Each structure stands twice: as C-alpha cells, then as structure tokens.
Amino acid sequence: MADTSQQNSTAQQQNPLNQGPKPPFPQKSQQYPGSDNRMQPEPDHGEKSYKGSGKLTGKTALITGADSGIGRAVAIAFAREGADVLISYLSEENDARETARWVEEAGRKAILVPGDVANEAHCQALVQRALNDFGHLDILVNNAAFQNTYEDITQIPSDEFERTYRINVFALFYLAKAAVPHMKPGSAIINTASIEAFEPKSFLLPYASTKSAIASITRSMAELIGQKGIRVNAVAPGPVWTPLIPATMPESAVKDFGKSTVLGRPAQPAELAPIYVLLASPEASYVTGEIYGVTGGKMPL
Numbered sequence: 247m248a249d250t251s252q253q254n255s256t257a258q259q260q261n262p263l264n265q266g267p268k269p270p271f272p273q274k275s276q277q278y279p280g281s282d283n284r285m286q287p288e289p290d291h292g293e294k295s296y297k298g299s300g301k302l303t304g305k306t307a308l309i310t311g312a313d314s315g316i317g318r319a320v321a322i323a324f325a326r327e328g329a330d331v332l333i334s335y336l337s338e339e340n341d342a343r344e345t346a347r348w349v350e351e352a353g354r355k356a357i358l359v360p361g362d363v364a365n366e367a368h369c370q371a372l373v374q375r376a377l378n379d380f381g382h383l384d385i386l387v388n389n390a391a392f393q394n395t396y397e398d399i400t401q402i403p404s405d406e407f408e409r410t411y412r413i414n415v416f417a418l419f420y421l422a423k424a425a426v427p428h429m430k431p432g433s434a435i436i437n438t439a440s441i442e443a444f445e446p447k448s449f450l451l452p453y454a455s456t457k458s459a460i461a462s463i464t465r466s467m468a469e470l471i472g473q474k475g476i477r478v479n480a481v482a483p484g485p486v487w488t489p490l491i492p493a494t495m496p497e498s499a500v501k502d503f504g505k506s507t508v509l510g511r512p513a514q515p516a517e518l519a520p521i522y523v524l525l526a527s528p529e530a531s532y533v534t535g536e537i538y539g540v541t542g543g544k545m546p547l
Contacts, residue, residue, distance in 0.1 A: 266290070266487070268511040269502045273492045278392075280489025282314040282341050289487050291319040292516035293348060298326030301527040305329040306380040308372060308425070310363050310417065311390035313342035315488030316438065319515035320387055320522045321345050325352035327523055329385065332357040332376045336390070341489075355380070363390050364412035369420035377428055385526045386425050388418040388460075389438045393453035393494050407452045414456035415463070422467065431475025434526045437464050439482040441541045457482075461537055468535030477534040479525045484541030485512040508543025 267287045276284055282291075296319075307324050311317040313335035321331045322345070331349050335342045337360055346356035357379050361368040376383045392413040396402045422435055429435075443461040446454030460480060468478035485491075485504040491512075492500050504512025521538050524530050 266511050266514045266517070269505045271501055271503065273497075273500050275497055275500070276489060276493040278493040280314070280491075280493030281338055282318070282344070282489055285487070285489060285492070287487075289315065290514040290516045291315075291348075292322050292519055295516060296323050296326055296519060298323070298328065298352070301327040301523055301529065302385070303328030305384040305526070306332075306376060306382060307385035307387060307526070308332045308334065308376045308383060308421070309387040309389060310334040310372075310421070311336075312387075313338045313345055315490060316483065316486060316515045316518050317387070317389045318345045318348075319519040320389065321356075322348045322352070323519035323523050324385070324526065325349040325354040325356075327527070328354070329526075330355040330357075330380055332359060332372065332379070334359050334361070334363065334372055334390065336360065336362060362413075363417035363421070364409060366416075366420045369417055370424045373421065373424040373428070382430070383425055383428055384430070384433045386421055386429075386433075386435045387438075387522060387526075388421060388435070390414075390417060391438065391453070391456075391490065393450055393490065395449045395495055395499070396451070397449055399451065402452060410452040411456055411459075414453070415459045418460065418463065426471055426474065426476060429474070429476050432528065432531075433476045434530070435467070435476065435478045436522055436525050437478070437480040439464065439480040439537055441482055441484045441539065441544055443482060443537075445544070464537060465535045472534055477525070477530065479530070479533060479535070480537045481518060481521050481525070482537050482539045482541070483513060483518055484539075484544045486518065487512045487514055504542065506544070507541070511542070513540060513542060 442454035443457035
C-alpha cells in the first residue's frame with residue numbers, strides 16, 4: 247500500500263494553494279507590536295521566492311509598518327522591482343534593519359525612520375525625509391496598523407479607541423495630505439484595508455471600524471485627487487500571518503488562525519506583495535478607487 251502521508255506531502259508541494267503552513271500553530275503571545283524573529287512558524291516575506299522584473303525601476307516608495315509582516319514583504323518586492331524604499335516603523339529596530347538588509351541586497355537604497363505615525367508632525371517629517379533623500383516620492387503605502395481584542399464594549403478603553411483611529415486612519419490622512427503636493431502624475435497611494443471592513447468581528451470593534459473608514463477614504467480620495475493623475479487603491483487582506491496576530495490576540499485564537507478560510511490557512515505576507523506591486527506600477531494605470539480582496543476565499547469584495 248502506498249504511503250498516504252508521503253502522497254499528501256507530495257500533493258501539497260505540487261499544489262500552490264497549499265504553500266503556507268496550516269494551523270494549529272505553536273505560537274505564543276508577544277508584546278505589541280510583536281517581532282518577526284519570534285514567530286512560529288516563521289512568516290514568508292518572499293525573501294527566497296519573489297523575482298522582480300523592473301516594474302518599478304526608478305521609483306521611490308514610503309511604506310509604513312515596513313519592519314515586518316505585509317510591510318516587509320512589500321518593501322522586498324518593491325526593491326526587487328527597482329524602487330528605493332523609506333522604511334517607516336514604530337520601534338522594532340532589529341526587524342526594521344532586517345527589512346533594510348533585503349532592500350539593500352536588491353541593490354536599492356533603504357532609509358530607516360522610527361516613530362509614531364499617530365503624530366501628524368512625524369508623518370510630515372516622513373514625507374520630507376523621502377523627498378530630501380530620494381529627490382521625489384512616487385508611491386505611498388499606508389500599512390501601519392493597531393488592533394486589540396475585547397469581548398465586551400465596556401472593556402474598550404476610550405483612549406485606545408482613539409489611538410486605533412489615529413494609527414490606522416488619521417496617519418493615512420496625514421501622510422496623503424503631506425505627500426500629494428509633491429507627487430507627480432502616475433504616482434500611487436495604496437492603503438491596507440481588511441476583510442474586517444466588510445465582515446467585521448465583534449471582538450475587533452475599533453479595528454474593524456477603522457478598516458471600514460479606510461475603504462471609504464480610499465474611494466473618496468481616488469475621486470478627489472484623480473485629476474492630479476495620482477491613483478488611490480486599497481488591498482483588503484483576510485487573515486495574514488504577521489507579528490500583529492500574536493501581539494494582539496489571545497493564544498486560543500492564534501492557534502487556529504486562518505483555519506476558517508477556504509484554503510484552511512492564513513496568507514503569508516509574500517502572497518500579498520504582488521498585489522501592491524501591481525497597484526504601484528504603470529500596469530495599473532486605469533485602476534483607481536478599487537479595493538482588492540486577498541482573503542483566501544472568505545468573501546468576495
């Protein structure tokens with residue numbers, strides 16, 4: 247009789263839909279904002295798999311939350327497509343330097359800038375730093391995010407509710423307001439929304455509501471600045487295996503994270519990056535005001 251386990255292993259290797267680890271996961275809780283080097287299993291940011299083809303040659307990008315997770319995967323992909331990258335992050339020095347290492351290995355320039363995007367002055371400084379060091383800014387990726395889980399509305403601290411909006415929504419506005427006057431036709435703004443904008447979980451009330459706001463802002467902003475030749479789109483991921491998960495969710499939820507998707511697993515950050523590349527590139531010249539769902543089959547957007 248054939249070895250069933252070996253057959254299953256071979257089938258999984260041949261099926262690209264099974265390319266990521268499936269739950270249950272042994273991951274333990276982390277302190278916010280979490281770190282990639284303490285993730286079990288280790289996330290895939292495309293370090294070994296992403297191949298560039300010059301889609302962003304000569305471009306420059308500012309990516310928030312670029313130290314880990316989706317932000318790191320996008321930074322690696324952008325660099326391999328020919329873009330220089332400003333890596334905005336809160337305080338995770340080791341993770342941010344690892345992202346910078348991959349950008350520089352691709353032959354592109356990496357700028358590391360720590361700080362809190364909830365602060366408008368810092369957002370303005372990020373844009374100015376990109377302009378000073380690169381000479382121009384072509385792509386803005388608003389990816390930094392905060393969330394926490396609560397089973398009862400009375401448990402949600404009012405100041406934390408406000409902070410969730412400042413990081414997830416206000417920063418997006420601050421950065422776009424500072425960047426747009428310096429962006430030329432053909433530039434792109436890409437926001438990170440979420441399936442939570444369309445299928446919100448009750449225990450993620452503050453976070454889910456900010457993602458709804460991002461979806462709305464994306465569509466409004468696309469119309470507002472479209473005449474300037476600047477495109478605005480969003481990516482709406484489903485569950486993605488990033489440090490934000492063990493840093494903000496209980497271990498019971500982390501253990502089976504992504505199990506409810508059609509594919510039975512969370513996405514790896516590397517699986518999101520090609521969508522950001524498309525939306526940043528001239529290939530998406532007629533795409534604006536769109537929200538791209540990458541949800542593992544959980545919901546058509």
